[in-house]
Amino acid sequence: MPHVVTQSCCADASCVVACPVNAIHPGPLDDTFALAEQVYIDPKTCVDCGACVTACPVGAIKAHTRLEPAELPFVDINADFFAEVDRTGRPVLAPLRRREKPAADSLRVAVVGAGPAGLYVADELLHFPGVTVTVLDRLDVPHGLARFGVAPDHGHTRKIRSLFETIEKQPGFTYELGVEVGKDVTHEQLRAAYDAVIYTVGASADRSMGIPGEELAGSVSATSIVGWYNGHPDHVGAAPDLTGERVVVVGNGNVALDVARILTADPSSLEGTEIAPAALEALRGSSVREVVVLGRRGPAEAAFTMPELVGLAGLADVDVLVHGGDAVFAGLPSSPKVDLLREIAARPASTGERRRIVLRFFTAPVAVVGATHATGLEVARTELVAGPDGVLRAELSEDHEVIEASMVLRSVGYRGRPVPGLPFDEKSGTVPNEQGRVEPGVYVAGWIKRGPTGFLGTNKTCAEQTVDSLLADVASARIAHGSDKMAAR
Numbered sequence: 001m002p003h004v005v006t007q008s009c010c011a012d013a014s015c016v017v018a019c020p021v022n023a024i025h026p027g028p029l030d031d032t033f034a035l036a037e038q039v040y041i042d043p044k045t046c047v048d049c050g051a052c053v054t055a056c057p058v059g060a061i062k063a064h065t066r067l068e069p070a071e072l073p074f075v076d077i078n079a080d081f082f083a084e085v086d087r088t089g090r091p092v093l094a095p096l097r098r099r100e101k102p103a104a105d106s107l108r109v110a111v112v113g114a115g116p117a118g119l120y121v122a123d124e125l126l127h128f129p130g131v132t133v134t135v136l137d138r139l140d141v142p143h144g145l146a147r148f149g150v151a152p153d154h155g156h157t158r159k160i161r162s163l164f165e166t167i168e169k170q171p172g173f174t175y176e177l178g179v180e181v182g183k184d185v186t187h188e189q190l191r192a193a194y195d196a197v198i199y200t201v202g203a204s205a206d207r208s209m210g211i212p213g214e215e216l217a218g219s220v221s222a223t224s225i226v227g228w229y230n231g232h233p234d235h236v237g238a239a240p241d242l243t244g245e246r247v248v249v250v251g252n253g254n255v256a257l258d259v260a261r262i263l264t265a266d267p268s269s270l271e272g273t274e275i276a277p278a279a280l281e282a283l284r285g286s287s288v289r290e291v292v293v294l295g296r297r298g299p300a301e302a303a304f305t306m307p308e309l310v311g312l313a314g315l316a317d318v319d320v321l322v323h324g325g326d327a328v329f330a331g332l333p334s335s336p337k338v339d340l341l342r343e344i345a346a347r348p349a350s351t352g353e354r355r356r357i358v359l360r361f362f363t364a365p366v367a368v369v370g371a372t373h374a375t376g377l378e379v380a381r382t383e384l385v386a387g388p389d390g391v392l393r394a395e396l397s398e399d400h401e402v403i404e405a406s407m408v409l410r411s412v413g414y415r416g417r418p419v420p421g422l423p424f425d426e427k428s429g430t431v432p433n434e435q436g437r438v439e440p441g442v443y444v445a446g447w448i449k450r451g452p453t454g455f456l457g458t459n460k461t462c463a464e465q466t467v468d469s470l471l472a473d474v475a476s477a478r479i480a481h482g483s484d485k486m487a488a489r
Contacts, residue, residue, distance in 0.1 A: 002046030003053065004067060006074045007307040008156035009038035009060040012163075012457030018055035021045050022094045025081070028461045029095055034454060037305040040081040057163040057457075059156045070314025073340070077306055080336055097464070107131045107474065110190050112181050113200035115144020116456050117446025119164045120463035121198050122173060128471075132172040134194070138180035139233060142168075144202060146456060148232040151258040152275035153265065160456055187421025196441050196470055196479060199422065200459075203414040203429060203447040209250060213368030214410070217241075218375075222249060222259045222411035229262055229283075231276035241373075242286035244406020248377045250365045251411035252295035253303035257312055259409060260291040264318045264355040292323075292358045292403060296382055296394035299341045299361055300332055309340055312357065319350050323360035364396055368408050376404040414452040436466030440478035443470055 002023070005015075016027040016039060023045035026033040041052070041061070053061045064075060109125055111118045114137035122133045141147065143161050150157045167173065179185060190197045206221040208214060218241050227235030247263060249256045262270070267284045295302055299322075302309075312320055322328060322345035329345070332338050341359070362382045369376040379401060382394035415429030422431050422438060430451050431444045438444060445466040446459050454462070473479045 002041050002043040002078070003048060003050065003061050003063055004071075004074050004078050005039055005041055006060050006062055006067070006071050007311050008058045008154060008159075009307060009455075010058050010157060010160055010457040011036060011038060011455040012057050012160070012460055013039060014055040014057060014460075015039065015052035015061060016094050017096065018051045019094060020049060020051060021047055022091055023047075024052060024094070027094055028464075029097055033461070034458065038307055038455075040078045042082045042085070042087075043079050044082070045087065058159045070311070073310050073313075074307075077310070077336060107196070108194045109133050109470070110194040110197045111135045111200060112190070112197065113137060113144065113202060113446070113448075114139070114142035114175070114177065115200060115202055115446065116146050116160070116164070117200035117202070117449075117459040117463060118144070118198075119167050120460045121200055121445050121467060123167045123170075124463050124467040125470075126167070126170045126172050132174070134174050134176055136176045136179045136181065136185075138178070138183075140178045142175065142177065148227055148230045150230075150456075151226075151262060152229065152270060152273035153262070154258075155273065157456070158274065182420030187419075191441065196443065196473075198436075198443040198445060198466060198470070199419055199431065199448055200444070200446040201416070201419060201448050203416040203452045205415045205417050205429070206410065207413040207415055209365050209410050209412060211365050211367050213370060213374070216368050216370050217373045218370070218406060219368045219408045219410070222251070222255050222409045223414070225259050225263075225409060226255060229275050229279035231274075231279075236276070236278070239282070241407050242282060242288055245287055245289045246292065246403075246405045247288055247290070247407045247409065248292045248294065248403055248405040249409045249411055250294050250377070251303070251413070252293050252359065252361075253411060253413075254305055254308045256293050256409075256411040257304050257308050259411065260293050260357045261312065261315070261318075263288050263291050264357055266317055269317075288355070289353070290356050290358060292360055292405070294363045294365065294379065295359070295361045296364045297361065297384060297392065298332065299328060299338050300335060301384075301392065302337060302341075302359075302361070306336055306340075309337060313340060313344055315357075317354065319354050319356035320344055320347075321349075321356055321358045323358050323363075328361055362394070364394060365408075366396070366400060369402055374405065374408050376402045377408050378402050414447070416448045416451075419448065435469045436462075437469040437473070440473045 013028050016024045023042040026036050111121050114135050125131050125133050146161050206223050224235045224238045228238035325345050329342050363379050364382050366378040366380050368374050380396040381399040384392040385395050418424040433444050436443045443466050445463050
């Protein structure tokens with residue numbers, strides 16, 4: 001029986017390189033890697049050597065004998081990924097990207113943003129002798145979403161910060177925290193002081209639902225709730241209204257499931273985690289008994305990943321329900337996600353006063369209801385209609401109802417904010433770039449480069465591409481550096 005990749009996989013892919021028998025896929029060179037929910041271990045190839053366990057920065061890989069009961073579904077999830085794979089002709093070792101390593105003596109680089117993307121960029125740069133990296137961030141503490149975006153009960157995923165702490169200890173690495181570009185320092189000043197500047201500022205703005213009543217008190221972003229319970233300086237005063245019994249979350253991605261799980265958790269289970277003390281105290285007095293999670297489309301199109309769904313299904317003290325039961329799955333073909341949701345829907349209802357999370361599909365928000373404060377959400381049933389491009393889109397029907405709730409949380413995606421001194425694409429919410437290059441000497445990585453896609457570890461391959469573009473510019477003398485730059489001054 002092989003080792004197994006479990007829930008906390010961050011897609012860093014260090015395990016792919018460590019595996020001596022090329023059993024872990026997809027790798028960074030595979031076309032499917034960028035959108036993969038996690039990496040998987042081939043049970044027919046794995047030799048149980050455990051090299052991947054040491055390489056994983058978040059403790060996501062376990063021997064089959066050490067799986068908890070709630071993690072057992074990952075045995076089949078890993079195996080299913082390889083169910084129709086032809087292993088003939090597969091290289092014995094994982095193919096690695098060959099990288100040119102041009103000399104970059106005395107190269108001084110500023111990285112703006114101390115989140116995962118910024119730290120991976122710094123790590124890639126510090127592989128080369130003579131390079132120094134200064135990481136700037138407007139906050140007084142580093143690690144971005146790895147600190148403030150990961151749910152406090154996901155302790156394994158938070159372990160990735162130990163990898164970042166190792167990066168910070170490398171020679172040539174320095175921090176300038178509490179420094180905001182555009183306020184404390186300008187883009188032009190950074191360009192003059194450093195040979196190159198790489199922006200890794202993420203996508204911190206929330207997308208709006210664009211419906212009436214969205215501005216009412218009690219209608220807030222899920223991001224602000226995540227920041228509140230994680231102690232983000234921008235959201236410590238968010239103080240959500242927990243006096244009602246029901247909360248509705250619009251959107252069913254991983255963040256939506258995180259918020260639903262934290263709001264319904266037994267507060268005692270969060271003791272000893274990194275949850276903000278004020279948030280824990282507020283949750284102890286919470287009246288919330290039910291969180292309804294809405295998705296415009298059906299179970300097959302749900303935005304949450306299988307690892308998150310497995311974790312939700314394994315909750316011991318919270319009921320997880322599917323609104324509509326078996327009828328929701330009519331005509332749907334089998335798939336790991338659909339099958340698990342169908343199994344959840346078939347569970348017998350519990351008795352007593354247990355809190356619950358209700359997954360509701362084919363439902364779209366129409367308006368937040370209330371005079372001065374949200375009292376509910378008007379929703380419409382949706383139907384999936386294939387467009388000319390074959391993509392299924394949710395169209396609203398005339399079947400409307402109001403779901404009573406004391407709080408409505410929108411979790412419908414992120415978008416980047418303009419960066420002072422850089423071009424900006426309002427439609428995509430990103431800085432226009434070519435493989436991370438904005439212009440010679442100015443680069444981007446992470447969500448401000450590619451949009452809010454991928455996982456924590458996806459930033460590693462994104463950083464590699466951007467650093468390759470920078471080094472190519474150094475090698476071709478498109479940017480001056482070191483003594484050349486001093487001479488140019």
